Amino acid sequence: MNFSQQAINGLVIGSGYACVALGWTILLGAARLVNFAHGQMYMLAAFICWFILTRAGVSYPVAAVASIVAMALLGVVMQLTMNRLVMTQNLTSLMIVTLGFGYILQGSAGLLFGGAPHTMTTGLAQKQIRIGEVWFTQQDILILVVTLVLYAVIWLLLKRTRQGSIIRSVAEDPKLAQLFGIDSRAVYVGVFVLEAVLVAISAVLVAPRTPILTSMGFEEVITTFVVVVLGGIGNVAGALIVGMALGVFTAFFGALVSPAYTTAAIFAVMLAFLIVRPGGLNTR
Amino acid sequence: MTAVLSARSLGIRYGGSIAVHDAVIDVGAGRMVAVAGANGAGKSTLVNALAGWSRGSPTVSGEVLLNGQNISGLAAHERSRRGLQHVPEGKNVFGELTVDENLNLVRKGDDAAGRYLFSREEVINLFPRLHERRTHKGSALSGGERQMLAMGRALLAGPRVLLLDEPSVGLAPRLIGEVLAVVRLLVDRGLPVLVVDQNVRAVLEVADELYLLERGRIVGHGSASSMRHDDRIMKAYLGGLTE
Numbered sequence: 201m202n203f204s205q206q207a208i209n210g211l212v213i214g215s216g217y218a219c220v221a222l223g224w225t226i227l228l229g230a231a232r233l234v235n236f237a238h239g240q241m242y243m244l245a246a247f248i249c250w251f252i253l254t255r256a257g258v259s260y261p262v263a264a265v266a267s268i269v270a271m272a273l274l275g276v277v278m279q280l281t282m283n284r285l286v287m288t289q290n291l292t293s294l295m296i297v298t299l300g301f302g303y304i305l306q307g308s309a310g311l312l313f314g315g316a317p318h319t320m321t322t323g324l325a326q327k328q329i330r331i332g333e334v335w336f337t338q339q340d341i342l343i344l345v346v347t348l349v350l351y352a353v354i355w356l357l358l359k360r361t362r363q364g365s366i367i368r369s370v371a372e373d374p375k376l377a378q379l380f381g382i383d384s385r386a387v388y389v390g391v392f393v394l395e396a397v398l399v400a401i402s403a404v405l406v407a408p409r410t411p412i413l414t415s416m417g418f419e420e421v422i423t424t425f426v427v428v429v430l431g432g433i434g435n436v437a438g439a440l441i442v443g444m445a446l447g448v449f450t451a452f453f454g455a456l457v458s459p460a461y462t463t464a465a466i467f468a469v470m471l472a473f474l475i476v477r478p479g480g481l482n483t484r
Numbered sequence: 485m486t487a488v489l490s491a492r493s494l495g496i497r498y499g500g501s502i503a504v505h506d507a508v509i510d511v512g513a514g515r516m517v518a519v520a521g522a523n524g525a526g527k528s529t530l531v532n533a534l535a536g537w538s539r540g541s542p543t544v545s546g547e548v549l550l551n552g553q554n555i556s557g558l559a560a561h562e563r564s565r566r567g568l569q570h571v572p573e574g575k576n577v578f579g580e581l582t583v584d585e586n587l588n589l590v591r592k593g594d595d596a597a598g599r600y601l602f603s604r605e606e607v608i609n610l611f612p613r614l615h616e617r618r619t620h621k622g623s624a625l626s627g628g629e630r631q632m633l634a635m636g637r638a639l640l641a642g643p644r645v646l647l648l649d650e651p652s653v654g655l656a657p658r659l660i661g662e663v664l665a666v667v668r669l670l671v672d673r674g675l676p677v678l679v680v681d682q683n684v685r686a687v688l689e690v691a692d693e694l695y696l697l698e699r700g701r702i703v704g705h706g707s708a709s710s711m712r713h714d715d716r717i718m719k720a721y722l723g724g725l726t727e
Contacts, residue, residue, distance in 0.1 A: 362588055362589070365581055365585045365588060365589055366589060368578075368580060368581060368585075369578045369581060369589055372578050372579065372580050372581070373575065373578065375537070375560075376572075376575065376576065376578065377561075377589075378537065378559065378560035378561040378564065379535070379537065379560060379561075379564055379569075379570055379571075379572065379576075380561075380564065380589045380590055380637060380641075381561050381564040381565045381590065381591060381641060382561055382589065383559075383561045384561070
């Protein structure tokens with residue numbers, strides 16, 4: 201086994217995990233919302249990007265931005281339909297409703313794009329970089345850099361800006377926030393759009409690494425769930441650390457044991473970790 | 485003189501049970517108006533409905549007027565932005581935000597007419613504890629400090645009228661007088677205040693007028709000095725003692 205190569209692979213896989221999980225971290229942690237359509241939104245964003253890329257003949261950045269905008273609009277529609285459940289913080293119903301949304305997205309995507317696997321070619325994924333015995337692609341670097349930048353931006357947004365305080369106040373008590381003159385419904389729409397945009401960014405970055413299928417999404421929502429729970433709900437820095445660690449674990453487990461059992465191993469780690477620390481990386 | 489805040493035959497109904505019947509209340513400029521009544525008389529229900537901030541989803545009838553404009557159809561955040569500032573009983577600050585973050589959430593409305601504007605410095609002068617505790621989270625504050633923070637953010641918003649629900653509940657006796665004295669100071673600057681408080685004796689010391697609420701009905705209204713000698717108030721709240 202090439203140790204440094206696996207470490208690099210792990211960091212790239214991990215930044216992908218962290219990137220896919222970021223939207224959910226904010227959604228669950230900062231706004232106390234759940235979205236089990238997260239994985240299917242990832243799938244849909246990837247397919248929209250792929251479709252525009254192959255049919256419209258535009259460049260990768262243009263297709264990526266178009267996909268992100270389309271997902272933002274979808275986010276608005278989804279949030280508006282769920283508004284009453286959200287305002288009453290009815291998490292159980294939201295779980296079921298978003299799960300339903302996920303199946304609707306999956307079915308629609310199946311009808312539109314078919315069931316065959318496709319590859320999103322970005323150009324960057326073909327450009328390989330070799331340093332000694334280690335190699336990676338330009339797409340890998342892009343994923344790593346964008347993930348780190350997004351995490352930094354989101355952390356600053358939540359902790360250092362008035363908008364961040366507003367999001368956190370609505371998360372704590374949407375009704376009380378109204379007395380501060382805050383339109384809690386509008387804030388929820390904004391946060392959900394942020395979730396949709398972030399999942400779309402992660403999709404257009406990470407999906408080119410693997411073939412895309414309209415049936416995918418389950419794996420993404422599960423790893424996201426693990427990252428968010430282990431990171432400590434609402435802990436942005438924790439999600440980044442856990443995402444990276446999980447990627448490195450996946451790379452080494454795949455190389456040393458077997459890639460087939462990676463998902464099961466991830467859950468074993470999560471269970472063990474949560475028994476010791478029920479709050480994940482959260483200190484409180 | 486027209487009132488800054490008025491309720492016109494305000495009715496609040498939860499399903500079949502009527503919580504408040506046809507309430508008529510006026511709060512004029514420079515007036516401190518108290519609403520007294522036993523537990524369950526509907527005091528909080530009434531004041532929350534004025535702010536558009538009812539618990540559950542009651543049927544609210546009648547009108548709420550702010551400077552003569554009907555605001556009955558507005559959501560709570562819109563009423564807040566228009567200068568109807570409500571400080572509710574119980575949880576009224578964000579525990580996970582620091583004192584500074586709580587205060588920074590507030591934005592003054594653009595329409596300055598009729599607003600009582602308070603700068604950050606003035607609010608700190610009224611409640612110096614807020615400055616000392618500015619980096620502490622809301623959950624780390626004492627009951628009195630939370631009350632000060634909640635009132636502080638209401639003042640920073642540039643209120644036209646202030647609603648206070650049980651400002652003295654859970655406060656040490658020394659603090660009750662302090663908080664009510666600050667309220668009186670604001671009223672003397674012109675800010676109209678509607679206060680609901682179980683501590684009728686303390687409120688009567690500082691208020692101008694008092695409405696007596698019994699089982700959802702307003703059964704009495706008068707100046708504080710006249711209501712102090714009202715039989716029902718004496719019997720129910722002042723233990724029959726007179727000065």
